[in-house]
Amino acid sequence: MIATTASSYEIPTLGLQILLAVVTTSVSVPLIYLLRRYVDQRPWSGLGLSSPPSGFRYFLLGIGLLALVTTAALLIGSAAGWLRIVAFHFPVATMLVILINVPIAFFYEAFPEELTFRGYVFRNLNTRFPRWLALILQVVLFVLAPIAVTGFMIAIGIGTWDLITVEYIINLIAFGTVLQLCRIVSNNLWMNIGFHLAWLEMVRYVVVPSNYALIEIEYLSIWGNYMVTIGSVIIGIILLVVWSLRSKNRIDWNGVEPDLPPNSYPETKKAALPTHSG
Incomplete structure (x- = not known):
């Protein structure tokens, strides 16, 4: 809706993208904070969003995981004859576009979506449902969200x-x-x-069948496209499931974790809080 309105004023594409990024984060983050503080009356820390300095290594871990699964997808796709790696490029223009797009994608897609769905929605679901079911319900809501938005836009005649x-x-x-x-x-x-941010940049600028990509590929079959876009994600799912089963703090998939206000915990219970807070 914002994009449609902005287009009537002939705002340049880059300006529109910046506007959408600013509006999306400016609306979603305060809204979630207000819901968390005054409706749920629960601590912000329960969402799993640590301070940027302490979260930086996890940020890099997400990027590293995406790089790993993308490499695996390219190798599998090549071995299966579904795609061919043509060349590696480092075009200055593409690097510049990536530098510009990263903050836009961060504030428009990666940050608000993760805070909303994998943070707020999942945390509230896991207070009532087992972790495995909360995961499934979050995915269902994640799928329904764009469908509902599209339905609304169609209802008002712009979609x-x-x-x-x-x-x-x-x-x-x-x-x-x-x-x-x-x-x-x-x-x-x-x-x-x-992971989210790296995936967006990967499918847009890094692994693309074009000579402006960092890794130029040629799809020899439709399965090559699926291998890069969906196959890499499925490989990531497999690796993370294995990680959850082999980690020292093994995930309790049947765990339900009520999210109590901080002052409701006696001091003896605070020390015994589980490592995985859902």
Whole structure:
């Protein structure tokens, strides 16, 4: 709706992207804070968003995981004959576009979406449902959100169902799952944000069938495209599930963790709080 209104004023594409990023974060973050503080009356820390300095290593971990699964997807796709790596490029223009797009993608997509769905929505679900069920319900809500928005836009005459395809739904399910697993196994939203942001840049500028990409590829089959976009995410899901089963603090998938206000914990209970707070 904002984009439609802005286009009537002939705002340049970059200006529109910056506007959307500012509006999205400026609305979502204060709203979640108010809901958390005055409706839920629960601590902000329960969402898993630590301070940037302490979360930076998790942010890098998310980027590293994306790099790992993308490499695996390219190798598998190449071995299967679905794609071919043509060349590696380092075009200055593309690097500049990435530098400009990163903060826009961060504030428009990665940060507000992770705080909302893998932070706020999942945390509230896990106070009532087992962790495995809270994960599934979060994914369902993640899929329903764009469908509801599209339906609303159609109802007011400014949208179509063209973008809501089977492939799009599958992408959302896989993406919502891998990101929620990042939150669960790391107990820190910065890992989600790093993975989310890196994936956006990967599919837009890094691994693309074009000579402006950092890694130029050629799709020899439709399965090559699926391998890069969906296959890499599925590989990430597999790795994170294995991580959750082998980690020292093994995930209790049946765990339900009521999110009590800080002053409701006796001092003896504070010390015994679980490592994974959902």
